[in-house]
Amino acid sequence: MELASARQVEPVNQALGTVIFSGVYHKGACPLPCKLLPKKYFEDGASCAWSRGNQFSVYPSSRVVAERSAASSCEQSVLNIKQNVLIFSPILRKLVNESNGTFLALQKVAEPIHNSDNLVELLKLSRQYRSVIRVCIENLQDAIENEKEGLKRNELTTCLTIFYSIECVWHLCEILFIDSIPGEIVLPHLLEWVRFNFPCHEQVAAQILEACEKGSESHSEYWPTVIGMIVQGRVDVVRALLRLHSKGDLNEFRLVDNTLKTMPVYTIYGGLSTGDFMINWKHWQTECRARLSGTTFSSEPHLELIMRLIVGDYSAFELIRDRYESWFDLLGGWVMFKAPWARRHELAEHAHACAGMKSRMPDHNRLHTIVLALCEGDLHQVIHEIQQVADNGWFATHLTDILYHSGKLNILDRHQTNVANRLRESLILEYGCMLMEHKSLWSVGLSYLGHCPTEGIRRAEILVERLALHSEKRVLRIIAEAKKYGLRDMACVSSRHASAGRAGAALAWAVRARSAALASRAADTLLRRYVATRQLSATDLLLSLGSAMLISDRLLLLGKYCEFHRLYKKKEFKSAGKLLISLITSKIAPDYFWETLLLDTLPLLESDEVILSSVDTFEIMLCVEQCSKHLDSEKADLLRLALTRNLARTSLAIERTEQNQTS
Known part of the structure; x- marks a missing residue:
């Protein structure tokens, strides 16, 4: 495994703008059969294919591989490129899990939003979010102190700077839009914000x-x-x-x-x-x-x-x-000595006064823009700016959600309908889908998608189907989580087993899901396998289905046919023959299985004891003639001979019975 060269990664960076990616060569891998990106983004005949989530693969085109192979032996390589997700780092996992608990609690108390008790609960939950951020900051500080490697230390320092800014913005947003301030006098809270953050x-x-x-x-x-x-x-x-x-x-x-x-x-x-x-x-x-x-x-x-x-x-x-590093270090003091009676809606004037003070240090960074927009009450600009913060959407998702439930985003619906709701849902969808890509955070992501009424459930069903099924325990956990949100849980598991060739497991999960389509598909696979190999799989499952086999005609055929084999092996020929005749006369067998059913009557027809009655014989004869196109001519003739002989035997048996009765 070797790292990609700068020349190979450069065209990809040009295509994706400023997004940070990490790439690794995997030698001997195969190109993914997906739609290629435009070739203008690539040099030296490279091709690209999208993979799962925010990942794609870059590989030499078939023409280049052929040319190089003709010149000299070379090993084909694939460059797998994926987005560097900040919150997937181990030190931030606690942030993801604990904030998820607060998010779920918020959904329970969100309605009705104008209830005064609920507004108090919203303030408590906002402070819970801030306490989670504070714990994250403390963990990052401890990690920086213990980290000696320069590159890793720089990455942790960058994370620390990001979450300092997040805490600062969230605190001010809580003061201005979530907290209920008596008389709207903002100065005491503003001074608290300055003292806490600076x-x-x-x-x-x-x-x-x-x-x-x-x-x-x-x-x-x-x-x-x-x-x-x-x-x-x-x-x-x-x-x-x-x-x-x-x-x-x-x-x-x-x-x-x-x-x-x-x-x-x-x-x-x-x-x-x-x-x-x-x-x-x-x-x-x-x-x-x-x-x-x-x-x-x-x-x-x-x-x-x-x-x-x-x-x-x-x-x-x-x-x-x-x-001071920023103009808002002075904001509390300026309001205190200029207009200590200032209300929230008057804060914008004082913020602009502080932002306009001459300074040798530039103030035009994202944090300054966000704070100024908060003071102006421009939540549209605030949300636009926090979406650019490099924390993979955690901040924008949770802050927008709590502002939405507090009723502060209704201002976005002045000129268009339902803008606030669509904005909230789109952010939650994006964040939840990103978490679903992680091998152990998928259940957290599912909880976010479950609270998006428009698109969340449909998106979750697609992503759950892609989850890796490592063990039975993991499958059961996926099902338990999916049941919370009404997903097609066992149906998707059955599809995965069927696509992997595990027809027996696919049938088991299809039955648990009560899915007629998937049960028919799995039963059909087992029937075709029996026709090809003469071996019946999953017999224990089939014999224990009971009334569950009624969900599908094909499954009913398979279950009853398995029961026929059981009776025949136990030499209960009368019962086996009766069951076989019912399968033949029900006409539920597919065309490819008629030959198997009819040929199974031969041992019963040739038995020393008369097992099949004349009525049964006539039914079989009718089916032989109707299905002659599905039978080999020799096998059809053999069946007709056996049926004729059995009919004669039944006639003789009837005559003897009548003679015995008259005598």
Whole structure:
């Protein structure tokens, strides 16, 4: 086994854009008999065939193989190429399984969506999703610490970055669209989001406060931490840090401390209306600007910066923008000092203000676009962007599902009908089908497809039929899972056995599935095999069918014919003959089996004892004449002779009986 060269993989990459694939040569493999992709994508006479799932195979065309074989002996090779599925890695399997449990719980409580108790349950389930993501992040962090190999470590770091972003977006989405915020006042939740997802200075602040030493400004991160705590709205922490400054007793420090102490804090249950609070807030900010306009802080530029930040000075926020990786690090502080009474629908204005701050670092990445779209309430753009996240659809599927059940996606149905439902179902279908490709996650994938009312069941039936049947235990598990969703479980298993040439097993599963078509097909296979080999298979099964053989005429014929053989071997010739005559007169036998049935009467016709009556003999004669085209002429003549002799014997037997009765 050898890796594909860059030249061989390059044309495939051109055909598939930016999708990441991994390819491996399998020597001696055969090309798959599927429809070829256009040859313009390939060089050097290569061909391509789609395989199962997101896989396809690239192989030399027959012309190239013939040319190379003529020149020198060469071994044909196939390059199997498949998408690199991130969530199939062992470390993310727990994420898949645990989120599946939350997904199924969500489907149970989803209706009716406007029930207040259900909305509370939706919030709990959203937090369960976030806790699953958090556990995944912790596992990735542990794996990175234990991983020494550079390439593997880089892959884990990339995964960690992806799920950090997922947690950040989910948390903000939960605040803005799932949680029920009293009065729609978003600031407390926004500050919580910033502190949780961007704790860049929290650890340093804790270390300084724990040391509790005067002159803490000697710490290299003292002032950046003070400013960071201001931006995150941690006013009490800022006051505590300022008191640890060696000049903390000076007038300038006391003035800043008193200003922060007297800052009005708006709460929905505080007893003040929004209007009254705005008056108090503006009065407090007027006092702050008055103190700032003088020369009080001219000797302390850091204190002056703090005062400029708390009065909502845009240039002050721009001044510290480059200290942070993103504009939304500043969003909580900007809303807190600019409009602490802001409601959810007003957040977009403040988000645009922060996003417009000058910075040396570019803000145009996907996470920034998603957060801005969330602040604007543009869920269509949010879903479009999260579909591009390289986590193979886990995030888009589950977030869209919970937003749909919370009723927040109804906005998508303004101009077209049922858009939200179709969007949700398409994402679940894609995610479920991807899981069905995995050897052990197929049951999880089936649970997702089972909750897609339009296409899910039909798609699941097709994919279940393709599952590998390694053992009886696996077959029974497939059946148990399929029964939950009303799939044609045993029917598909029977088809698989029939296609593999295991007619007996196919018949068993067809009977369990109560499928007349599959039972007829399997019984027909066994009958043809008997005609060719004179050996009857699956006799134990056939003799124990009972009333189950009535589901199909062909199965009834096979079961009764097996019973005939059993009676004949036990030398119960009368019963065997009666059963054979019933099979002949019922006319349920296919054309190819008439000869077998008629020839089976020969031993009974030639028996020393009269077994078949004259009525039975006449029935056989009628069938011989009707089916003469299916009989060899010599065999037909032999049958006619045996029938004539048996008819004569029955006549003699009748005469003797009558003589005995008269005497």
